[in-house]
Amino acid sequence: MTVKQSVLRALGEARGASVSGEALAQSLGVSRAAVWKAIKSLQGEGYRISAGTNRGYRLEECPDLLTAEGISAMLPLELAQLDLRVFDEIDSTNLEAKRLAMTGLSRCAVVADHQTAGRGRLGRSFYSPPGCGIYTSLLLRPRPDQLADVTLLTTAAGVAVCRALERAAGVQAEIKWVNDLYLNGKKICGILTEGVTDFESGMIESVVIGYGINFRDDAHLPEELRSIVGSVFGAEPPTVTRSALAAAMLAELLPLAEDLSSRSFLPEYRRRSMLLGREIVFSRAGGRFAAVAEEIDDDGGLVVRLPDGSRETLRSGEVSVRTAESAGTLPE
Numbered sequence: 001m002t003v004k005q006s007v008l009r010a011l012g013e014a015r016g017a018s019v020s021g022e023a024l025a026q027s028l029g030v031s032r033a034a035v036w037k038a039i040k041s042l043q044g045e046g047y048r049i050s051a052g053t054n055r056g057y058r059l060e061e062c063p064d065l066l067t068a069e070g071i072s073a074m075l076p077l078e079l080a081q082l083d084l085r086v087f088d089e090i091d092s093t094n095l096e097a098k099r100l101a102m103t104g105l106s107r108c109a110v111v112a113d114h115q116t117a118g119r120g121r122l123g124r125s126f127y128s129p130p131g132c133g134i135y136t137s138l139l140l141r142p143r144p145d146q147l148a149d150v151t152l153l154t155t156a157a158g159v160a161v162c163r164a165l166e167r168a169a170g171v172q173a174e175i176k177w178v179n180d181l182y183l184n185g186k187k188i189c190g191i192l193t194e195g196v197t198d199f200e201s202g203m204i205e206s207v208v209i210g211y212g213i214n215f216r217d218d219a220h221l222p223e224e225l226r227s228i229v230g231s232v233f234g235a236e237p238p239t240v241t242r243s244a245l246a247a248a249m250l251a252e253l254l255p256l257a258e259d260l261s262s263r264s265f266l267p268e269y270r271r272r273s274m275l276l277g278r279e280i281v282f283s284r285a286g287g288r289f290a291a292v293a294e295e296i297d298d299d300g301g302l303v304v305r306l307p308d309g310s311r312e313t314l315r316s317g318e319v320s321v322r323t324a325e326s327a328g329t330l331p332e
Contacts, residue, residue, distance in 0.1 A: 001072060001080050001081060002038075002068075002069075003028065003030050003034050003035070003037075003038045004038040004041055004042060004069050005068065005069045005072040005073060005080075006028050006038075007024060007028070007035060007038040007039065007042065008038075008042060008047070008059075008069045008070065008072075008073040009072065009073040009080070010024055010027065010028070011049065011057060011058070011059035012059060012062075012073045012074070014058070014059070016058065016059070016060075017058065018050075018052075018055045018056040018057060018058040019056050019057055019058070020055075020056035020057075021035050021036065021056060021057065023056070024056075024057070035057075039051065039057055042069065045063075045065065045067060045069075046063040046065055047059065047061075047062065047063060048060040048061040048063070062241050062243070062244075063241075064238065064241050064242055064243075065241075065242070065243065066086055066111055066112070066113045066134065066242050066243055066246060067086055067243060068084040068085075068086045070241065070243030070244075071084055071086065071111065071243045071246050071247045071250070072084060072247075073243075073247075074243060074244045074246075074247035074248070075247045075250065075251060076251055079250065079251060079254060082107070082108075082109055082250065082254075083105070083107060083108040083109065084108075084109050084111065085100070085108060085109070085110045085111070086110075086111045086112070087110070087111070087112040087113070088112070088113050088114065088130075089112065089113065089114045089115075089116060089130070090110075090112045090114075090115060090116070091115065091116050091117040092115055092116075092117050092118055092119050092210075093110040093111065093112050093115065093135050093136060093137035093210055094119055094137045094192060094194060094208050094210040095117070095119070096110045096137065097110045097137040097138070097139040097208040097210070098139075098194070098196055098206075098208055100139055101139055101141075101196045101205070101206040101208070102196070105139065106139075106140075106141035106206070107139060107140055107141065108138075108139045109136060109137070109138050109139070109250055110136065110137045110138075110139070111134065111135065111136045111246055112128075112135045112136075113130050113131065113133075113135075114128060114129065114130035114131075114135075115128035115135050115212075116128075118135065118212060119192060119210075120190050120192060121179060121190075121192055126190060126192075126212055127221075127222070127225060127229075128212060129218045129220065129221075131216075132214065132215060132216050132217070132218040132231070133212055133213060133214050133215050133231075134212070134213050134215055134242050134245060134246050134249075135210075135212045135213075136210070136211055136212075136246060136249065136250070137208050137209065137210040137211075138208070138209045138210075138250065138253060138254070138257070139206060139207075139208050140206065140207050140208075140209070140257055141205065141206045141207075142204070142206075142207060145261075146260060146261070147203075147204060148261075149260035149261050150193075150195070150204065150207050150260070151299065151300065151315075152260045152263070152299065152300050153193045153207060153209050153257060153260065154178055154179050154191050154193045154209070154300070155178070155265065155266070155269055155300040156253065156256040156257055156260060156265050157191045157193070157209050157211055157253055157256075157257075158175045158178075158179065158181060158191060158269060158272075159175075159252075159256065159265040159268050159269050159272070160249060160252035160253035160256050160265075161173070161181060161189055161191075161211055161213065161249055161252070161253070162175065162181065162268075162272055163252045163268075164245065164248035164249040164251070164252045165181075165232065165245075167248055167252075168240050168244055168245050168248040169232055169233070169238075169239060169240050169245060170239065171183060171232060173188060173189070173272070174272055174273070174274035175269060175272045175273055175274065176273075176274050176275060176319070177273065177275055177293070177296070177302045177314075177319055178300065178302070178316070178319075179191040179192065179193075181213075182230075182274055183230055183232065184230060185230075186228060186229055186230025187214075187228055187229055187230065188213060188214045188229075188230050188231055188232055189211060189212065189213040189214070190211070190212055191209070191210065191211045192209075192210040192211075193207060193208070193209050193210070194207070194208045194210070195207050195208075196208065209253070209257070211249070213232065213245075213249075214229065214230065214231035214232065215231060215232050215233065215238065215242055215245065216231050216232070216233050216234070216235075216238060217230075217231050217233075217234050217235050218231075232245075263298055266296065266298065266300070269296060269300075270295070270296045273293075273296060274321075275293040275302070275319065275321065276293050276294070276295065276296070277292070277293065277294075278292070278293055278321055278322070279291075279292055279321070279322035280292070280293050280304065280319055280320065280321055280322055281319070281320050281321075281322050282304065282314060282317055282318065282319045282320075283317055283318040283319075284317055289306070290306075290307060290322060291304035291305060291306050291307075291312075292304060292305045293319075294311070297313060299315075301313040301314060301315050302314040302319065
């Protein structure tokens, strides 16, 4: 953790009380000049920190900025040393995480305010405007004994983001198998998990879990997305900063990603599912088929019952809730 990150964490923990420069320097094991330099840098980034003779420093307000300092200050202490790379703009956080994996890095979180080439499943673009969302990719290097369970990472990420939203923002999202989160009937989050494979062995060396969440409404949202895309706070004033929510999501996801084999998150995934018990439509081999979503199995697969009474487990693919409009266009 840098001096700047440590200073911001200390001021945040003071909860609005003033902390002297001498006390900060002593607790952090740095010089008062280093504390002063960190304060000036934070103020330059937009953090409102008051300073006065014989009063010390006080954090008046945290701006809604995505910064390494802001996120790190909100992480639990056991994660305070997490390697954080935060960008105002980047092509894709998943691409950056994969580039970092190629350098040998084993664990890192990449966070961006804006993606110019955000990516979703099946090669689709992921709309990622500045100032409205949180775009994060977590790079992990699984142990050999964890490789059999890496397919559960998307499932774990869905639960982790839901937990963070409930804890930090007070909202309860639903999960649409396999990788989308919904709130009030609209999509607010997409998840994309990718593997980085060793060319010679063909084995997965690293995994990247990417998740983009719509924090607030975007006034410039394309017309074709307005009926299907929502956000956590809509047009209302947020009750939490983006840095705080970014930290909450990382704090929930990292422990689950380290313990996939326990499958402890599956009961909650099932409970939060917006599909179970409903008529759905799934796509396969260029066709669209009707079914009823019956359960989520222990490997995260969606078990469906077809019109002829047979059951099938979906491991991937496109799924949607069946509507009256689609009912007459599907094979029975």
